[in-house]
Amino acid sequence: MKYDFRKQLRSFGYAWKGICCCIGKEQNLSFHLIATAVVVIAGFALGITRTEWTVILLCIGVVIAAELFNTAIEKLVDLVSPERHPIAGQVKDIAAGAVLVCAAAAAIIGLVIFIPYLTRFFLQ
């Protein structure tokens, strides 16, 4: 198959459209974006290392991607099961659980990275 650069660009456009249709509409995503802004500002203010930035950026990417997957699953469930069904509810709850696992791991990693900087900052 021949590589089609214009088709590739169009695919990026669709992906961007998917992200944009969640921003400002999904409360959990807004929370993660605000948390991201706080962490990035704290990272610059406290001067974290390049390796720590790499870990933080990986955490941010994983949590936001998980939230986007969760939103997609919620929308798909609403489409295929507009009426209440126990399995539809379980699917949504499991997807939300996956986001919680990622977010909790990211929060713990954030604490491991930032607590030494914050203690040094406040004890100086």
Ligand SMILES: Nc1ncnc2c1ncn2[C@@H]1O[C@H](COP(=O)(O)OP(=O)(O)OP(=O)(O)O)[C@@H](O)[C@H]1O
């Ligand atoms: N189709 C469904 N069948 C059974 N339970 C559902 C269904 N949709 C949602 N639920 C349950 O409600 C919880 C919240 O779902 P969701 O965040 O989609 O909100 P909602 O109840 O559909 O209402 P809204 O979309 O207005 O917030 C889910 O985690 C699940 O436990």
